[in-house]
Amino acid sequence: MNEDFKNELEDELQEEYDFSQMKGGVRGKYYERFQEGTNLVLLDPDVAEAFPTDEAVNEALRMLIRLAKSQVKS
Template sequence: MNEEIKNELEDELREEYDLSQLTGQVRGKYVERYRQGTNLVLLDPDVAKEFPTHESVNQALRLLIRLAKSQVVK
């Protein structure tokens, strides 16, 4: 086997990590959130500066939705 490939396949976990001390894990802890769906959007830096929290982004988008709906010609 090529030495470079062999190195990539080796475990990268440091020896000082004792996995037996990891307790309290819950299988499927976030499965309901996953099932509900999650939309992640990467904001450009200039936009993120103006909307630093998810609440501010959601508030602005809701306003935009209301404005767009009010402009619909019936």
């Protein structure tokens, strides 16, 4: 690591951030999930109220997919 960059980081670290007291961290815990990719979607407030969980959104979208497929077959 570049020595100037390292000193800059050390200078900005606040005293109240004592990372030596942090316990239980796992390096790479979400690495595989991150590699798979994420599809994050922001719902409008009225939609989020009707579908408050990711399970509810997924269930509604799957139902819409089935309905669309059944309309195409008819």
